[in-house]
Amino acid sequence: MNRTQKIAWLFVVIISLGVILSITATALLYVKVGMPRAQAGLAFLAIAAFGGLGPLIFKKDKEPVTCDERDKLINHRAALVGFGASYLVVGVACMAPFSIIGPSGSISVTWLPMIFVAAGLTLFFAHSVAILVQYGWGRKGEKS
Amino acid sequence: MNKTQKCAWFNLIVLSTAMGLSAIAIGVLYFIVGLPMRGALGGFGFMGILGLLGLTPILFRKDKGKVQYDERDLTICRKAAVVAYAIFWVLFVAAAMVPFFVLGPDGTVSVTYLCAMVLGGFLTVTLLQSIVTLKEYGWRRKGEKP
Secondary structure (H helix, E strand, O other), X not given: OOHHHHHHHHHHHXXXXXXXXXXXXXXHHHHHHOHHHHHHXXXXXXXXXXXXXXXXXXXXXXXXXXXXXXXXXXXXXXXXXXXXXXXXHHHHHHHHHHHHHOOOOEEEOOHHHHHHHHHHHHHHHHHHHHXXXXXXXXXXXXXX | OOHHHHHHHXXXXXXXXXXXXXXXXXXXXXXXXXXXXXXXXHHHHHHHHHHHHHHHHHHOOOOOOOOOOOHHHHHHHHHHHHHHHHHHHHXXXXXXXXXXXXXXXXXXXXXXXXXXXXXXXXXXXXXXXXXXXXHHHOOOOOOOOO
């Protein structure tokens, strides 16, 4: 498994953990204390920020050649998949309030950073999954 | 000029026409006709010209019996898409965070602002993708056979 795959795995695990914990916490808090305060459960999404430590945890290989054309191609494709998925999320998140509330409605400005966070998480998650799909999800007998 | 370049030129012309006419119409309605800004924004109706972008696959069909793409074309297309989306992301973050800081957490925004974000994102991506494609290929014929 190369460095890119390891970082991708870290992102997938960390983002999944953050999303699952925040959904669970929000649901539990909703039952106990009601809606405005239940949003505190979304704080668990901050766990996803640990994904940013990936390049520090998995340092570059000391070999002279660390990536070739295939690796670049995979990374390019994965970036496009990530951008496409996040664009979709932005589109849905922006158009849903318009469809539900109507053209003369208005929403809280806090909705905007939430769209940004959702799009960012989608970008990194889709990028990582696309990398893992293209490389294969595990080792393929290569020397480590 | 290959199919990708023709598509990029077509996109660029349609986008420029739609945005130019919209800006002119809004300016005329607001400054010359004297409509209030809300009414003058009706000039955005010229954005309907963007619907012509949907004709791209019909106008620029695949040449029969010719190789359409090689690695270089694919690399150019991918590079153009990545550049376009990367710049879109920067603008999107600005569009999402600036109102939050300006209005404060208790402020509200019209839902039409969200729609404008989506439209702006689409325009940005299409425009930049076309420009980067043309820049990578060169803006005109380079002596290749038609």
